[in-house]
Amino acid sequence: MTALEIDNLTHTFGGLTALADVSLAVAPGERLAIIGPNGAGKTTLFNLITGIFRPSAGRIRLFGRDVTRLPVHRRARLGLARTFQISTLFPKLTVLDSVLLAVQGLDPARFVLHRRRASYGHLRERAESLLSEWSLADRAHQVTRQLSYGEQRQVELILALAGAPKVLLLDEPTAGLSPAETASVAQMIRRFSRETTILLIEHDMDVALDLVDRVTVLVQGRVLAEGEKDAIRSDPNVAAIYFGSDDA
Amino acid sequence: MTFWITQALNGISFGMLLFLLAAGLSLIYGLMRMLNLAHGSYYILGGYVGLAAMHATGSFVLAALAATATVTVVGVLMERFFLRRFPEQELPQALLTFGFLLIFADLSLWIWGGTPQTLAKPEIFERSIRVGTIVFPTYRLFVIGVGLVIGLGLWWLQEGTRLGAMIRAGVDDAEMARGTGVNVSLLSTAVFALGAFLAGLGGIIGGPFVGVYPGADFEILEMALVVVIIGGLGSLKGAFVGGLVVGLLDNFGKALFPELALFTVFAPMAIILAIRPTGLFGAR
Amino acid sequence: MSARVASGTAALAVLIALPVVLSSYQLGLVTKMLIFGIFAMSLDLLLGYAGLPSLGHAAYFGVAAYTVGLLALRVGNNVWIDFPAGLAVAAAVSALFGLFALRTRGSYFLMITLALGQVLWGIAFGWRSLTGGDDGLPSVPRPRLPLPWPMTDGVPFYYFVLAFFALAVAALALIVSSPFGRALVGIRESERRMEVLGYDVWRYKYAAFVLAGLFAGLAGNLFVYFNGFVSPSYLSLLFSASALLMVILGGSGTLLGPAIGAAVIVGLENVISGYMERWVLVLGVIYVLVTLFAPTGLVGLVGRRLGHGDA
Numbered sequence: 001m002t003a004l005e006i007d008n009l010t011h012t013f014g015g016l017t018a019l020a021d022v023s024l025a026v027a028p029g030e031r032l033a034i035i036g037p038n039g040a041g042k043t044t045l046f047n048l049i050t051g052i053f054r055p056s057a058g059r060i061r062l063f064g065r066d067v068t069r070l071p072v073h074r075r076a077r078l079g080l081a082r083t084f085q086i087s088t089l090f091p092k093l094t095v096l097d098s099v100l101l102a103v104q105g106l107d108p109a110r111f112v113l114h115r116r117r118a119s120y121g122h123l124r125e126r127a128e129s130l131l132s133e134w135s136l137a138d139r140a141h142q143v144t145r146q147l148s149y150g151e152q153r154q155v156e157l158i159l160a161l162a163g164a165p166k167v168l169l170l171d172e173p174t175a176g177l178s179p180a181e182t183a184s185v186a187q188m189i190r191r192f193s194r195e196t197t198i199l200l201i202e203h204d205m206d207v208a209l210d211l212v213d214r215v216t217v218l219v220q221g222r223v224l225a226e227g228e229k230d231a232i233r234s235d236p237n238v239a240a241i242y243f244g245s246d247d248a
Numbered sequence: 249m250t251f252w253i254t255q256a257l258n259g260i261s262f263g264m265l266l267f268l269l270a271a272g273l274s275l276i277y278g279l280m281r282m283l284n285l286a287h288g289s290y291y292i293l294g295g296y297v298g299l300a301a302m303h304a305t306g307s308f309v310l311a312a313l314a315a316t317a318t319v320t321v322v323g324v325l326m327e328r329f330f331l332r333r334f335p336e337q338e339l340p341q342a343l344l345t346f347g348f349l350l351i352f353a354d355l356s357l358w359i360w361g362g363t364p365q366t367l368a369k370p371e372i373f374e375r376s377i378r379v380g381t382i383v384f385p386t387y388r389l390f391v392i393g394v395g396l397v398i399g400l401g402l403w404w405l406q407e408g409t410r411l412g413a414m415i416r417a418g419v420d421d422a423e424m425a426r427g428t429g430v431n432v433s434l435l436s437t438a439v440f441a442l443g444a445f446l447a448g449l450g451g452i453i454g455g456p457f458v459g460v461y462p463g464a465d466f467e468i469l470e471m472a473l474v475v476v477i478i479g480g481l482g483s484l485k486g487a488f489v490g491g492l493v494v495g496l497l498d499n500f501g502k503a504l505f506p507e508l509a510l511f512t513v514f515a516p517m518a519i520i521l522a523i524r525p526t527g528l529f530g531a532r
Numbered sequence: 533m534s535a536r537v538a539s540g541t542a543a544l545a546v547l548i549a550l551p552v553v554l555s556s557y558q559l560g561l562v563t564k565m566l567i568f569g570i571f572a573m574s575l576d577l578l579l580g581y582a583g584l585p586s587l588g589h590a591a592y593f594g595v596a597a598y599t600v601g602l603l604a605l606r607v608g609n610n611v612w613i614d615f616p617a618g619l620a621v622a623a624a625v626s627a628l629f630g631l632f633a634l635r636t637r638g639s640y641f642l643m644i645t646l647a648l649g650q651v652l653w654g655i656a657f658g659w660r661s662l663t664g665g666d667d668g669l670p671s672v673p674r675p676r677l678p679l680p681w682p683m684t685d686g687v688p689f690y691y692f693v694l695a696f697f698a699l700a701v702a703a704l705a706l707i708v709s710s711p712f713g714r715a716l717v718g719i720r721e722s723e724r725r726m727e728v729l730g731y732d733v734w735r736y737k738y739a740a741f742v743l744a745g746l747f748a749g750l751a752g753n754l755f756v757y758f759n760g761f762v763s764p765s766y767l768s769l770l771f772s773a774s775a776l777l778m779v780i781l782g783g784s785g786t787l788l789g790p791a792i793g794a795a796v797i798v799g800l801e802n803v804i805s806g807y808m809e810r811w812v813l814v815l816g817v818i819y820v821l822v823t824l825f826a827p828t829g830l831v832g833l834v835g836r837r838l839g840h841g842d843a
């Protein structure tokens with residue numbers, strides 16, 4: 001069975017076609033990079049998979065189940081998590097509070113209003129163990145917006161990991177980071193459980209190819225090429241279009 | 249038959265008055281994402297200043313000039329010194345403009361007292377036209393005419409001029425408009441001035457038939473809000489259609505079901521909200 | 533945490549002791565402050581925690597007051613029926629209005645809550661045979677309880693209100709620290725993020741909307757008993773906006789800040805309208821000053837002075 005299967009996905013808004021007839025399939029535990037120039041529709045694809053946008057046509061299946069019409073939170077409960085390119089963290093909450101929200105999101109206690117959250121020890125234990133596992137325990141009581149940008153990207157990843165997702169979508173996790181910070185975030189991703197299926201949007205080709213098994217190249221809303229990373233690396237079409245339009 | 253035609257005429261003329269107010273509210277929201285609750289104050293300020301000027305000069309035209317000029321200046325001062333500090337922050341905007349609503353309400357009560365007043369009509373519109381058994385007060389026809397002229401003017405401004413293009417650019421994306429060199433700061437003031445001018449004009453036009461009295465600011469504001477909820481914020485067409493709909497509903501409601509007068513305005517609003525939360529012509 | 537419990541207990545002790553030192557007039561004023569404290573705290577659940585700026589919160593306050601007033605006058609002064617009925621109607625109306633209002637956000641949410649509130653105001657104003665129209669319903673009796681002290685006296689009624697105030701504070705304190713309450717804060721900070729984390733955001737906002745309406749109804753119940761009178765002004769935009777001002781002035785997103793804001797506004801109104809006619813003008817100036825200089829409220833001002841940025 002595939003972890004995630006996308007059939008002929010099309011998305012148009014305001015007369016513009018952001019994605020046209022995109023299909024892809026990812027096996028459980030596989031790591032796939034989605035690369036392409038700006039405006040290729042990569043983030044749109046993530047928004048469709050998570051349910052933030054509804055596709056104009058096509059199907060999305062998660063472990064064989066059709067989720068095309070499911071709302072965002074229901075997909076999350078099926079084990080789908082994502083990070084955002086532009087940070088949408090909880091700026092005024094502490095790091096621990098933010099992680100607690102992430103842990104609580106998939107816990108049966110999430111809608112309880114007659115008991116203090118502090119009385120749920122297992123939520124706090126899980127949040128603290130996540131923070132120490134990813135070496136942010138010393139930042140637990142700091143307000144998120146006071147963290148460095150690199151640390152905020154780490155919090156972003158921890159929030160996505162909190163529910164032990166089966167499928168994880170990472171939208172440019174290293175965008176805007178220094179080379180050293182990029183290396184440490186990449187190292188973090190490398191340590192993610194091999195059971196987690198990962199889709200990675202990444203601007204930096206070297207970082208991307210280092211982290212994944214397979215690559216899909218998206219250009220102007222269409223799949224230009226897909227295959228093993230070595231094949232993609234040596235594909236002249238990809239080199240022309242991807243590197244040609246990217247001055248990075 | 250006479251009843252229906254007379255009520256329809258009254259409804260349409262009240263609708264045109266609401267259009268003047270809603271158009272300003274809507275323009276200001278469209279460009280600045282700002283809900284100006286003091287918009288109702290501009291109506292009574294226009295009315296009261298008009299009354300005072302009428303008293304002093306005896307001329308409706310001079311009264312109209314004095315009223316619209318005063319209200320426009322008030323609007324510009326509010327925008328430049330207060331409102332622009334809170335771009336895209338709906339709650340501070342609401343609190344601030346509600347504060348001004350109270351300030352103007354109490355100042356007006358202080359200066360002009362609590363007795364409801366009506367502005368004298370210009371002499372040429374004192375008469376009525378008689379067609380068969382139906383009597384048309386010419387002033388109502390004049391109000392409809394003013395509404396149509398303003399509507400056409402605004403439409404031309406929006407679709408046919410550079411200012412309109414800038415406003416539309418601002419409506420679509422303030423960030424982008426800034427990028428293309430539009431002076432958003434000046435544009436905001438200009439649009440705010442235009443909105444205030446229209447509301448002040450509303451005070452003058454409405455003065456002879458709706459009147460000016462303490463509480464008219466709240467009532468007119470609420471009616472204008474219903475208009476933009478029905479028509480859609482930021483849409484000129486919405487303000488026009490919504491104005492007519494609300495004007496007619498209000499008049500027929502009051503005439504046919506006096507006990508539930510306001511309900512006949514609010515119930516259709518609720519239905520439209522249920523179907524289209526952003527109104528008939530609203531974006532998004 | 534225990535320091536908070538201790539200071540809460542101390543504050544409650546002071547409130548319990550107040551009738552000893554205050555005149556009956558002053559005690560009436562404090563009673564009013566407590567009632568508006570509940571009203572402001574109920575709005576804060578929406579505004580401060582869930583991030584939903586309602587400009588129509590008087591609707592639930594007023595509809596509860598009308599329900600209690602009508603039942604007590606027309607059916608019978610039975611607090612065991614009238615009081616729950618007021619709460620139930622407030623919750624039902626907020627459950628209905630929430631369906632409309634929560635389809636929108638931002639300025640639209642403000643405008644639509646305002647307009648929905650006006651629907652009720654319009655009914656109360658127009659339907660004279662039921663509501664008495666603009667004149668309202670006078671002579672609503674105080675509740676009769678199986679206690680040796682009549683509620684028509686100021687002191688027993690003060691304790692009646694204080695008991696509900698304490699209950700409301702305790703209930704709201706529990707709600708805002710529960711998983712549900714923390715999720716509301718998350719929604720205020722980032723709705724999109726919360727959806728992706730598995731939260732059914734609409735359900736949380738809707739529950740908060742109805743709960744806020746319920747607590748506003750509690751305040752309305754108490755106020756109609758307190759005043760012995762209900763009129764369309766209870767449903768008015770002025771009332772709704774006052775609640776917003778109280779929340780912001782006290783500090784939105786804090787539990788007791790709004791109650792402090794309510795006490796300040798009620799107190800100022802009393803003092804200022806005592807020696808001048810221009811209270812509305814002063815109130816307008818307060819709105820402007822608070823927006824300009826104390827956007828995070830008194831709690832925020834004090835907090836900044838103490839050196840922590842966020843209350």
